[in-house]
Amino acid sequence: KAGVTQTPRYLIKTRGQQVTLSCSPISGHRSVSWYQQTPGQGLQFLFEYFSETQRNKGNFPGRFSGRQFSNSRSEMNVSTLELGDSALYLCASSLGPLAGTGELFFGEGSRLTVL
Amino acid sequence: DQQVKQNSPSLSVQEGRISILNCDYTNSMFDYFLWYKKYPAEGPTFLISISSIKDKNEDGRFTVFLNKSAKHLSLHIVPSQPGDSAVYFCAASATNNNNDMRFGAGTRLTVKP
Numbered sequence: 001k002a003g004v005t006q007t008p009r010y011l012i013k014t015r016g017q018q019v020t021l022s023c024s025p026i027s028g029h030r031s032v033s034w035y036q037q038t039p040g041q042g043l044q045f046l047f048e049y050f051s052e053t054q055r056n057k058g059n060f061p062g063r064f065s066g067r068q069f070s071n072s073r074s075e076m077n078v079s080t081l082e083l084g085d086s087a088l089y090l091c092a093s094s095l096g097p098l099a100g101t102g103e104l105f106f107g108e109g110s111r112l113t114v115l
Numbered sequence: 116d117q118q119v120k121q122n123s124p125s126l127s128v129q130e131g132r133i134s135i136l137n138c139d140y141t142n143s144m145f146d147y148f149l150w151y152k153k154y155p156a157e158g159p160t161f162l163i164s165i166s167s168i169k170d171k172n173e174d175g176r177f178t179v180f181l182n183k184s185a186k187h188l189s190l191h192i193v194p195s196q197p198g199d200s201a202v203y204f205c206a207a208s209a210t211n212n213n214n215d216m217r218f219g220a221g222t223r224l225t226v227k228p
Contacts, residue, residue, distance in 0.1 A: 004158070033216070035218070040124070040220060041220060042121070042204060042218050042219050042220030042221045043159070043204060043206075043218035043221075044218075045216070045217060045218070090158055090159070092158075092159075101147050101164070101166070101208075101210055103149065103161035103164065104149075104151075104159075104161065104206075104216070105161075106151075106158030106159045106160070107158050108156065108157055108158050109158055
């Protein structure tokens with residue numbers, strides 16, 4: 001069974017640009033959640049989508065947005081990039097909603113560098 | 116607002132000894148806890164979990180202990196092996212509430228041969 005796939009794996013952008021990251025969950029998984037990982041901050045929750053609906057959103061500015069398609073694939077977008085947005089963005093999928101007892105399956109992440 | 120805290124950013128132990136990783140939480144609604152392990156250039160992978168109705172869960176060399184009154188959990192690895200060297204994240208969720216899963220900042224474990 002294929003795992004969680006994130007694209008692109010690496011990207012470099014400049015301040016002010018926008019970026020779109022993609023995540024394909026494990027087949028049959030309906031929940032996709034996004035996390036930002038920076039040194040010392042651990043995994044910061046961005047948002048979760050379940051059956052195309054955003055269930056929860058973390059404490060991030062409105063420049064961070066996302067969506068989920070009918071095939072459960074998800075995209076997240078960051079507009080007007082800032083230097084502090086440089087991070088590893090991880091996507092995770094699970095069978096049920098995030099607050100259940102199922103484990104999360106993570107992708108390898110998209111490493112964003114903002115210059 | 117760090118609802119899940121891992122106060123030790125790093126831990127170094129000798130191969131064969133016990134590794135103890137600690138995690139504290141503040142939200143009393145959390146009732147399910149998980150540990151994830153992350154190697155460089157890979158996504159985190161699930162390690163072990165525990166429900167709040169238990170105080171201990173064991174899986175091979177890995178044991179998680181939960182102290183609800185102290186809002187504290189710990190992961191014990193016995194015996195530690197060099198392959199256990201990774202970053203360990205503690206996570207908590209509120210299964211009866213529409214809350215997201217919160218992660219700690221992680222603890223980097225180094226097991227020396």
